[in-house]
Amino acid sequence: MSEPIENKTLSVDEEVLIRRCQRGDLEAMELLIVRYQDRLYNTILKICTNPDDAAELTQETFVKVIEKIGTFKGKSSFYTWLYRVGVNLTLTFCKRRQRLVMQSIDVPFSKEMNGAGAQLAAYLSCREKADPAVLAQNREVQEILMHMLGRLEDDHRTVLVLRDMEGLSYDEIARILEVELGTVKSRISRARTTLKELLETVLA
Amino acid sequence: MNDQEREKIDALIGGFLDGELSQRQRTELKRLVQHDPAVKKHLHALYRQKELLSSLPSEKAPRGLSESVRSALERRMILDSESAAEVRPLGRAHLFVRRIAAAAAMLFIPLGILAILVFQIMKPAEESFLSGGPSADLNPSGELAHLERGPAIAESESAVSSALGRLILVTDQPIEVNDAIKRAVVENALLSGASSQRSESGAVYRIQSTQSQMLAFSREIGRIWPNCSVRRLAVSSGDPVVSKDVVIEGIRPEQLTALIRETSPLRLQLIASSMERQNQIDRADSLRRIGPAGGEAELPVLQPVEPKIAWDRQQTEPSHPGVEADFAASAEEPQIVLIIEVQARMGDKQSP
Numbered sequence: 001m002s003e004p005i006e007n008k009t010l011s012v013d014e015e016v017l018i019r020r021c022q023r024g025d026l027e028a029m030e031l032l033i034v035r036y037q038d039r040l041y042n043t044i045l046k047i048c049t050n051p052d053d054a055a056e057l058t059q060e061t062f063v064k065v066i067e068k069i070g071t072f073k074g075k076s077s078f079y080t081w082l083y084r085v086g087v088n089l090t091l092t093f094c095k096r097r098q099r100l101v102m103q104s105i106d107v108p109f110s111k112e113m114n115g116a117g118a119q120l121a122a123y124l125s126c127r128e129k130a131d132p133a134v135l136a137q138n139r140e141v142q143e144i145l146m147h148m149l150g151r152l153e154d155d156h157r158t159v160l161v162l163r164d165m166e167g168l169s170y171d172e173i174a175r176i177l178e179v180e181l182g183t184v185k186s187r188i189s190r191a192r193t194t195l196k197e198l199l200e201t202v203l204a
Numbered sequence: 205m206n207d208q209e210r211e212k213i214d215a216l217i218g219g220f221l222d223g224e225l226s227q228r229q230r231t232e233l234k235r236l237v238q239h240d241p242a243v244k245k246h247l248h249a250l251y252r253q254k255e256l257l258s259s260l261p262s263e264k265a266p267r268g269l270s271e272s273v274r275s276a277l278e279r280r281m282i283l284d285s286e287s288a289a290e291v292r293p294l295g296r297a298h299l300f301v302r303r304i305a306a307a308a309a310m311l312f313i314p315l316g317i318l319a320i321l322v323f324q325i326m327k328p329a330e331e332s333f334l335s336g337g338p339s340a341d342l343n344p345s346g347e348l349a350h351l352e353r354g355p356a357i358a359e360s361e362s363a364v365s366s367a368l369g370r371l372i373l374v375t376d377q378p379i380e381v382n383d384a385i386k387r388a389v390v391e392n393a394l395l396s397g398a399s400s401q402r403s404e405s406g407a408v409y410r411i412q413s414t415q416s417q418m419l420a421f422s423r424e425i426g427r428i429w430p431n432c433s434v435r436r437l438a439v440s441s442g443d444p445v446v447s448k449d450v451v452i453e454g455i456r457p458e459q460l461t462a463l464i465r466e467t468s469p470l471r472l473q474l475i476a477s478s479m480e481r482q483n484q485i486d487r488a489d490s491l492r493r494i495g496p497a498g499g500e501a502e503l504p505v506l507q508p509v510e511p512k513i514a515w516d517r518q519q520t521e522p523s524h525p526g527v528e529a530d531f532a533a534s535a536e537e538p539q540i541v542l543i544i545e546v547q548a549r550m551g552d553k554q555s556p
Contacts (some may be wrong), residue, residue, distance in 0.1 A: 024469025026477065033270040041265035055266045062273040063280065070468050126248045136259035145260065164257040170224065189218035192250050
């Protein structure tokens with residue numbers, strides 16, 4: 001039986017993997033995919049908000065990156081490069097989808113979700129002390145947040161995902177989105193305020 | 205509060221939440237929070253919102269993603285190589301060169317073949333197609349000098365060329381197959397980059413050329429496919445330490461052409477492994493169709509036969525095992541190396 005691939009990734013340096021991949025090593029290609037697939041998928045899912053689309057976009061991102069891996073010179077980190085391709089593909093996809101489907105602005109919360117909505121409202125308005133880690137495990141709270149994130153503009157949703165969920169720095173976000181640092185800061189700021197207002201309106 | 209002020213406060217709060225404020229900005233925000241309860245409430249709400257977002261659980265990628273990436277890459281690359289083969293027109297210069305080569309071949313093939321045959325009879329151990337060329341240099345012990353040169357030659361070669369792989373052809377018509385290969389070498393002006401070796405079981409050719417020459421050569425030798433019962437290509441990994449070669453059983457002429465077109469080692473490996481699987485499926489399908497009582501003769505299971513002449517010495521060389529003859533390489537254009545091993549089926553004699 002072959003060794004689990006996850007164990008191998010811990011011992012193999014990224015630079016070595018990329019060089020091996022550039023020389024045509026299929027095993028190295030697989031290790032690179034395994035190393036980044038969860039983070040990339042998670043980010044894409046949060047931006048596009050649909051698991052099937054996210055799976056397809058993640059696959060497409062890896063295909064694109066591996067096709068072009070021979071041109072990777074290591075000027076930026078591989079991770080940044082991968083994210084740039086993934087995020088751009090996802091944003092293009094979101095724009096196309098927006099043209100095809102008018103997203104519903106109705107609140108899709110069911111009665112069962114009212115409890116979660118009230119909890120969330122109490123937490124955000126500081127009326128109630130709650131552990132965010134515990135609240136975030138509530139499936140209904142997750143659905144409300146993801147739905148509201150989906151109502152943000154694509155650019156705003158993207159920076160919130162990269163900053164507040166993935167924890168990337170302003171500088172990394174600027175490189176991934178290929179925009180100025182100032183643009184990143186103002187987008188994050190506006191995105192947070194807009195999300196807060198949306199949540200207040202819905203949860204009121 | 206006007207929009208400008210609001211934006212400024214939002215920027216300060218944003219910087220605060222991300223730990224990006226200077227001391228002066230922190231003092232400014234602190235003053236604002238102390239004097240305006242709305243700002244304080246806004247800051248607290250945004251802080252909690254950020255905490256909640258960062259606590260959302262991460263989703264795992266679907267299982268089998270790497271396999272589906274690999275399949276998608278293979279599909280796309282095969283489509284690319286097929287469409288490139290269909291669309292790519294022959295350049296005028298290429299056609300001109302081909303016409304000249306064809307005219308020259310008409311004149312010199314009979315003489316060339318005769319000369320090669322005579323030369324091979326006189327020198328059975330090892331020879332280059334190019335009489336008097338660098339690979340025909342003899343050392344004092346009467347053996348080919350390039351076999352003695354070792355690592356230095358191998359290193360300089362790997363800098364300018366990439367090995368495509370080793371094509372094994374098993375045939376019961378070795379004379380026809382060998383003649384066809386030689387003719388293809390001559391007609392495609394590959395004499396300076398080709399050498400051959402003879403063994404008891406067959407012959408080994410080492411062809412080194414540019415991509416366009418190799419494409420023309422592969423089209424020519426495609427004609428001998430029906431004469432060969434086994435057609436196997438071991439595609440070089442490019443890295444003998446970390447990867448295994450991909451062995452394509454029953455390789456077809458168009459597959460060989462597609463592989464020669466490929467310049468990226470990774471794409472080469474992906475296409476090769478896809479072809480390997482595809483050919484396996486095709487073989488299984490045809491066996492199912494024929495059934496156990498089918499009329500087709502059973503193909504013998506042939507072990508690769510190592511030529512005995514001067515072969516052991518080459519295996520000690522650090523680069524790709526195989527015929528490491530030297531060549532007249534062009535420094536400007538990347539070169540492709542293809543090893544062709546012709547094996548006579550048991551009971552047949554052949555001479556390269």
